[in-house]
Amino acid sequence: MKILATAAFLAAALTVSASAQPPPGAPPPSKPAPACFWPSSINNFAAVDEENLYLRVGIRDVYRAKLFANCLDLDWVHHLALVSHGSSVLCEGSNLDTDVVVRDVGIGRQRCPVTDLRKLTPDEVAALPKGARP
16 A cells, blocks of 8 residues: 555656746746946956956946956046947946956056946845945
């Protein structure tokens, strides 16, 4: 009797797990579209070092731009620009066609390539040090 009950349980479990699988010809679930913004919607920026730049976009969105190499005096400048060579809209991901342009009195104008742009979650924004919040 126990063997019969165990076999029935296994058959029911296999039926449930098989029904949870997508049909063989179904397309895989799609990834969410990357978050994008217009550079003109940047309200503020903050840099705690010379390789990470935090951008306030709109009212509550914060993006982190990872730079290719040290961008000298990035944490001291008062003005900067984001220049994209491809599109006028900046999106999350590898942005090899986007530069941060900084003009400093001592160094002059420098272009710092952006290697990655990512929108931070509200928890990540809350965890940023006070000086890193744009």
